[in-house]
Amino acid sequence: MSSTTAQNTALERYYRLHSRIYDGTRWSFLFGREEVLRRVLRVANPRRILEVGCGTGRNLVSLRRLFPEAHVTGVDLSEQMLAIAAGKADGQVTLLRRSYSLPVHAEGGPFDLVLFSYALSMFNPGWEQAIDAAWGDLEDGGVIAVVDFSHSRFSWFRRWMGVNHVRMENHLWPRLGQKFVPLLNDRFSAYGGLWSYGIFIGRKQL
Ligand SMILES: C[S@@+](CC[C@H](N)C(=O)[O-])C[C@H]1O[C@@H](n2cnc3c(N)ncnc32)[C@H](O)[C@@H]1O
Structure with a gap:
C-alpha cells in the first residue's frame, strides 16, 4: 500500500468516528474560518468556488450565503463527512x-476561488501536490484562500x-x-500561545 x-x-477511519461529533466540537479550536471568508470578500467576488476538504459543509453554507450567485463544489475523501455536508x-x-x-475542474471550467480550511495540514503526504492541483484548478x-494550523512550540502538543x-x-x-x-x-x-494558526490569501498570476 x-x-x-x-x-x-487512516483519515477515512478517523472521520467515520469524528463526523458524529465534528460540528459540535470543532468551533472550539478551528479558529479563523469566518475571518478567512471575510478577507476573501475584500478581494474577490467569485462565481465558481471549490472547497477542498469541505468536511461537514460548514464553509459551503457560509460561501453560499456570502456569494449567492456562485456555484460551489466541495471535495472530500470521507463518505461520512460528505453525507453531513449533503x-x-x-x-x-x-x-x-x-x-x-x-485538478477537478475539467468538466466545468476553472474556478475563481479555491478554499482550504483546516485541510492542507492533514495532507501528509500530499500537501505540495494539493497546492499544485489548486493552481491548476x-x-x-483566481484566488486561493487557506486557513490552517501553523505551529506549536510545545513538542507534546505537536505530537498530540x-x-x-x-x-x-x-x-x-x-x-x-x-x-x-x-x-x-x-x-x-490560539489559547495564549499553545499554538498558532495562519491565514493565507493569494492570487494566481501567470
Ligand atoms: C479538519 S476537516 C476540515 C473540514 C472543513 N473544511 C472545515 O473547515 O470544517 C479536514 C477534512 O479534510 C478531508 N481530507 C483530508 N485529506 C484529504 C484529501 N487528501 N483529499 C480530500 N479531502 C481530504 C477530511 O476528510 C476532512 O473532512
Whole structure:
C-alpha cells in the first residue's frame, strides 16, 4: 500500500468516528474560518468556488450565503463527512468524493476561488501536490484562500496533533507564498500561545 493510500484509509477511519461529533466540537479550536471568508470578500467576488476538504459543509453554507450567485463544489475523501455536508447543501452545491491531488475542474471550467480550511495540514503526504492541483484548478487571476494550523512550540502538543493526523510545522506558508502572489499572509495565536494558526490569501498570476 502506498503512503498516500495508507494515510487516506487512516483519515477515512478517523472521520467515520469524528463526523458524529465534528460540528459540535470543532468551533472550539478551528479558529479563523469566518475571518478567512471575510478577507476573501475584500478581494474577490467569485462565481465558481471549490472547497477542498469541505468536511461537514460548514464553509459551503457560509460561501453560499456570502456569494449567492456562485456555484460551489466541495471535495472530500470521507463518505461520512460528505453525507453531513449533503444535508446542508442546496442545488448550487456539487459534492465530490475523492482524494484531492489533481485538478477537478475539467468538466466545468476553472474556478475563481479555491478554499482550504483546516485541510492542507492533514495532507501528509500530499500537501505540495494539493497546492499544485489548486493552481491548476484556478483561472488566471483566481484566488486561493487557506486557513490552517501553523505551529506549536510545545513538542507534546505537536505530537498530540500528529496522532490526530495534523502536521504543525509551519510548512505550508513558504510554498503558498512562492506559488501565488500573497494578498494576506498572517499568523495568529490560539489559547495564549499553545499554538498558532495562519491565514493565507493569494492570487494566481501567470
Ligand atoms: C479538519 S476537516 C476540515 C473540514 C472543513 N473544511 C472545515 O473547515 O470544517 C479536514 C477534512 O479534510 C478531508 N481530507 C483530508 N485529506 C484529504 C484529501 N487528501 N483529499 C480530500 N479531502 C481530504 C477530511 O476528510 C476532512 O473532512
